[in-house]
Amino acid sequence: xxxxxxxxxxxxAIPVLRDVNIEVNEGEIITLIGANGAGKTTTxxxxxxxxxxxxxxxxxxxxxxxxxxxxxxxxxxxCQVPEGRLIFPDLTVTENLDMGAFMRRDRKGIHxxxxxxxxxxxxxxxxxxxxxxxxxxxxxxxxxxxxAIMARPRLLLLDEPxxxxxxxxxRQIFDIIVKINRESGTTIFLVEQNxxxxxxxxxxxxxxxxxxxxxxxxxxxxxxxxxxxxAYLGI
Numbered sequence: 001x002x003x004x005x006x007x008x009x010x011x012x013a014i015p016v017l018r019d020v021n022i023e024v025n026e027g028e029i030i031t032l033i034g035a036n037g038a039g040k041t042t043t044x045x046x047x048x049x050x051x052x053x054x055x056x057x058x059x060x061x062x063x064x065x066x067x068x069x070x071x072x073x074x075x076x077x078x079c080q081v082p083e084g085r086l087i088f089p090d091l092t093v094t095e096n097l098d099m100g101a102f103m104r105r106d107r108k109g110i111h112x113x114x115x116x117x118x119x120x121x122x123x124x125x126x127x128x129x130x131x132x133x134x135x136x137x138x139x140x141x142x143x144x145x146x147x148a149i150m151a152r153p154r155l156l157l158l159d160e161p162x163x164x165x166x167x168x169x170x171r172q173i174f175d176i177i178v179k180i181n182r183e184s185g186t187t188i189f190l191v192e193q194n195x196x197x198x199x200x201x202x203x204x205x206x207x208x209x210x211x212x213x214x215x216x217x218x219x220x221x222x223x224x225x226x227x228x229x230x231a232y233l234g235i
Contacts, residue, residue, distance in 0.1 A: 001026045001155060001187050002047070002078075007056035009046045016042045017211045020056070024155070024189050029181050031190040031198040031219065033232055034208035040191040041083055043208070044157050047189075048080050049073050060155075075103060077154035083163060085144040089133025093124050096132050096143055100150030110150070117146035120176055138169035145173075149180070155187045156180070162194045170194065174201055195232035199223045207232070 002024040010016040016039045024030045032040050045051040047058055049070040058066050065073050088096050097117065101110045118125035121142040127135060132143055141161055148156060158177065162170040178201050181188050192198035199205050199219045207215040207228060215228065222228050 001061055002189065003059040004043070004047070005057045005059065007043075007046060007058060008054045009042060009051050010054065011042075011051070015054075015211065017046065017053075020208075020211070020213055022206055022213065024187060026154075026187055027181075027185055028203045029177070029188045029190060029201055031192055031195075031202040031205045032208055033192055033195040033198055033205060033228075035232075036193060038208045039211035040208055041159055042211075044080055044159050044189070044191055047073075047157060048078065071103070074151060074153075077152075078157065079148045079151045079153035079155075080157040081144045081148045081159060081161065083159040085137075085140045087132040087135075087140050087143050087147065089131065091132055093128045093130055093132060093135075093143060096147050097150050100147035103151065109152070113150055113152065117149055120149075120179065121146060138165050138173070141165060141169075141173060142176075145176070145180075153186060155189065158188065158190045158192075160191060160193060162192065162197060170197060174198075177201060195228070196223075 004020050004022040007017055007020040008015065020043060032043060034040050042051055046053050049068055053066050057064050060076055060078065088099060097114055104110055123139055124142055124146060132140065135143060161173050174197050177188060180186050190198055190202065199222050202219040205217065205219045205222045206213050
């Protein structure tokens, strides 16, 4: 579904990504792990067109999306849940969901998807008329994921969904990620510093260091990899 080929990207004169090659197959959960500042978020930003690839190519189902505006990439079925959630704090839960569906015109489908996310996250149904900024951190993360689902993505990009959350909430979020993948077939590309949790739910994983992919393997083998254990799993 998604293929990054020898991608270089950065900010101004500062290079961040170098010769990045990643493949994400339809229906998979793929995780990209690495230390803070390794280039993980820049990778997602390049996929979404928010950071331009300086060289190389990014292909969605065989079609280059390099140079396309972000709204066009969203129309093609790619949606990102950004690091830090970035919900609209002054809008209600329902209004945040409406913003996720702003490019759609199928009212019936929008209503069905809203009910779907309320079933995924019942707490949001209880808080549907509450301002997003008054929600807890975990509830805001649920809302950010739900807002992305409202765009009906075929490829969902998740940037550090566990950041700043309590362990119990983290487990709930990861359980929901798996549920979304299994129930709707949504392909998921997950960027995480919580390597242990991410690799437990992923099919395959990539390790990034200083903007370079250093290791790639099946998720279970990465969990057993001694170098990965020492560097990212605290073992």
